[in-house]
Amino acid sequence: MTTFSERLESHLFRTPQRVAVYLQHSGQPDLPIAYRQLLRGANAYARTFAREKIQPGEVVILILQHGEDLIYSFWGAILHGAIPSIMPFLTEKLAPERYRADLAALISVTKPAAIVTYPEFETEVRGALKEGDSVRAVIVTDKLEPQSDADFNTLPGIQRSEHDIVLLQHSSGTTGLQKGVALSHRAVFNQLDSYSQALHLNDNDVIVSWLPLYHDMGLIAGFLLPILAGVPLVLSSPFDWVRAPYKLMQSVSQYKGTLSWLPNFSYNFCAQKIRDRYLEGVDLSSWRAVINCSEPVHWESHHAFYERFKLYGLKLETLQTSYAMAENVFGVTQSDLARPPKVEEIDREAFMTERVARAPVNGHPAMKMMSSGKPLSNTRIRILDEHGRDVPHRKIGEIALQSDCMLAGYYNRPDATKKAFYEGWYLTGDYGYISEGEVFVSGRKKDMIIVGGKNVYPQDLESLTYEVPGVHAGRSVAFGIFDEEAGTEDVVIIAEVDSKDRDEQEKIADLIRQHVTKNSAIALRYVKVVGPKWILKTSSGKTARSANKEKFLKELESQS
């Protein structure tokens, strides 16, 4: 067993000139960063943390955009033995007050000793600090110790034990107290070992990623896995990708990329929004796996992606699936890379009413389910009913798991950690079934919306809607509807107002759209403002999200 610092030391010793990361920025030439340079950059941060008297084992929050500083500060924290946690940067659509409030809430739970950010953003960060809180230093990127070669004899990071917490991943939630998933060195290496085995990771691999590092898929698969394993990483940003999705294909072609991870919506996005002119000369034949995870997986999305890019050398078996979550470091299952994931048709009615996945009876409506593959070699899965009992084969229940790479806990949240486990099994909150050893994920317990790979809680959006003048508390409902064209969910908000005037209602709809987006960074697809008594309530007066969703969908259908 080993620690992150020991692994880096071994790369530095054996292959100092080997490129760890090809860093991409729109409009700039790619920047190759070899291990020696990676550690020189990281050492500048490690020495800065020491200068600021940050102790090993203390948390350091990184509020930086895609770029060298984010990479160096992360590994600098590791070399210093501190615990890095990457936070999303403020985007232009999110209101700064909301960002500050979320940051203040995070600080109160996580108790970081330092925050790293840009000089331009320092005032913003200081605005979230309070007298007497845990933050002793706001470190700005232009006041660092100079870059220098790392001396592993004196770096505190090398003294860490494999059982120590190495990093925190913050699960997304739009508002309120976030949960920081705390992971040990050992848990991460156990995950990387079993996941690499499922991937048949080898010396010819090149990982191409644009995923954000504050999310588990980006941080683990698109950052730690390649850098710790010595596999080159071509790293771009979501900001650039969403404006120029073709660059993913060009990068795979240029660097002979072999592995990528994408959330389901991006299969549709790439298939629909890339012009032929950007694909001239592109060769995707080196791509051996593009792994769909972090959103429900849809066969139709794979199909559209394959049809669009097969002319450019894309192989059908390249399109794969995984079921993953930060609480298990990352991967829980992985489909077999040798063949396309299993797709089966099940009877829709039996699925809805009997909670069982069975072949459709002649002529009955069917739904297509795509497998997420088998559990990793270190992970065991059970499917439980509401009483915590195992359900039979092909029956739908809650997915529970156990492994040697589970979270050490939600950081400083023993209450939340305790609630997440049942008799030593982690309860995922996702529904699914097992067939011939393969896991099919079919839905989720809570009314959570997953839009573009981001988890959104409807109650957060509803609370924001109540803040808009003209909308009364309890008279709004938010939910997601699956958008086949986009391959992800669209967010819908319905709000009841007293006014029956159409113009007045449109105005309020606008205000809701602006206010909710500004305070959650979630784009709303449908905002429907209606007169009194539109929203359906349960007998106890609660808003029934699924009933309102049905009603909305019916109205939408009758309009088109």
Next chain:
Amino acid sequence: MNDSMFSVLEQYIASRILKQPNRKINPTESIISSGLIDSFSLVDLALFVEDTFGVRIDDSELNAQTFDTLTQLASLIETRQNK
């Protein structure tokens, strides 16, 4: 600004992106920095402009600094059409 260009853009954004066909868009209203058009829809807008007006919009131009209102977008299109 050319009125027909404006109404074509307005209609596209209201019906296809915002899904509120009756929504009016003020020519000087900010559409990107306000979050009205999210980043996922920016590429759609660029593709629509390319197909409809026969001008190229580069991915590096899909930001509020290049255009944030319909007036600015229309003048960008007109400059390119006149080249």
